[in-house]
Amino acid sequence: MSGRRVVVFPSVAELGCSLAQLVASRALGNSGGSHFSLGLSGGSLVSILSKELPALPGLDYSRWLIGFCDERLVPFTDPESTYGLYKDQLFEKINIPNERILTIDPSLPVEECAEDYSARLSKAFSTEQIPVFDMLLLGMGPDGHTCSLFPGHPLLQETQKTVAPISDSPKPPPQRVTMTLPTVNAARCVHVLEGGEGPALPAALVSPSQGELLWLVDEPAAASLTIPVERLSPGHKL
Numbered sequence: 029m030s031g032r033r034v035v036v037f038p039s040v041a042e043l044g045c046s047l048a049q050l051v052a053s054r055a056l057g058n059s060g061g062s063h064f065s066l067g068l069s070g071g072s073l074v075s076i077l078s079k080e081l082p083a084l085p086g087l088d089y090s091r092w093l094i095g096f097c098d099e100r101l102v103p104f105t106d107p108e109s110t111y112g113l114y115k116d117q118l119f120e121k122i123n124i125p126n127e128r129i130l131t132i133d134p135s136l137p138v139e140e141c142a143e144d145y146s147a148r149l150s151k152a153f154s155t156e157q158i159p160v161f162d163m164l165l166l167g168m169g170p171d172g173h174t175c176s177l178f179p180g181h182p183l184l185q186e187t188q189k190t191v192a193p194i195s196d197s198p199k200p201p202p203q204r205v206t207m208t209l210p211t212v213n214a215a216r217c218v219h220v221l222e223g224g225e226g227p228a229l230p231a232a233l234v235s236p237s238q239g240e241l242l243w244l245v246d247e248p249a250a251a252s253l254t255i256p257v258e259r260l261s262p263g264h265k266l
């Protein structure tokens with residue numbers, strides 16, 4: 029890992045604003061590349077990002093390639109569908125072509141769905157290897173899960189697959205597909221929202237081999253941290 033920062037924000041609103049600016053600056057900074065690949069998580073991130081990102085000017089979304097760090101195996105119209113939520117709250121507000129959004133096929137059984145999604149990533153990234161995302165935005169649940177990687181679950185040992193199925197998720201819905209730790213840790217830049225850390229927590233296993241790791245936490249989440257943290261002075265960007 030080339031570096032980890034833990035940045036504490038007074039509130040989720042301020043965290044969201046800085047996060048959106050950071051995503052935008054990475055996308056703009058990547059303008060020489062063929063695309064800017066961004067992996068999105070569900071949960072609280074959906075509303076945080078959807079509120080702030082559309083307000084930022086000057087972004088050419090036609091170059092963006094959106095994937096999902098995990099997805100629940102439900103129809104896109106189901107309120108649990110991460111894609112469905114982003115479609116309603118974000119994608120309809122920004123000018124991003126549908127073909128630049130890599131979704132699962134929720135009509136497939138969960139094992140096939142994971143294989144199919146993995147194949148979609150391989151095709152989009154033109155590689156049979158683990159795809160390297162420019163940026164992944166992860167959440168962390170109260171139990172320390174990130175993506176759909178849960179504490180003590182055998183999927184934490186996965187070393188080969190890009191994407192894996194899970195059919196016994198402790199958090200409903202039970203059937204999901206998720207990026208594996210090798211995929212998460214191959215990314216150029218990973219941002220984890222909220223947190224604490226401990227060896228048993230999947231979120232603590234996020235440790236990009238080459239990329240940058242940034243934890244964005246609000247004050248209540250920071251209260252239990254014993255590691256050095258940063259607090260940005262007003263007006264300063266990440």
Ligand SMILES: O=C1O[C@H](COP(=O)(O)O)[C@@H](O)[C@H](O)[C@H]1O
Binds near residue numbers: 071073
């Ligand atoms: O179930 C999920 O939970 C995690 C964490 O969500 P949060 O609301 O606690 O931020 C999320 O990152 C993941 O994508 C989602 O499927």
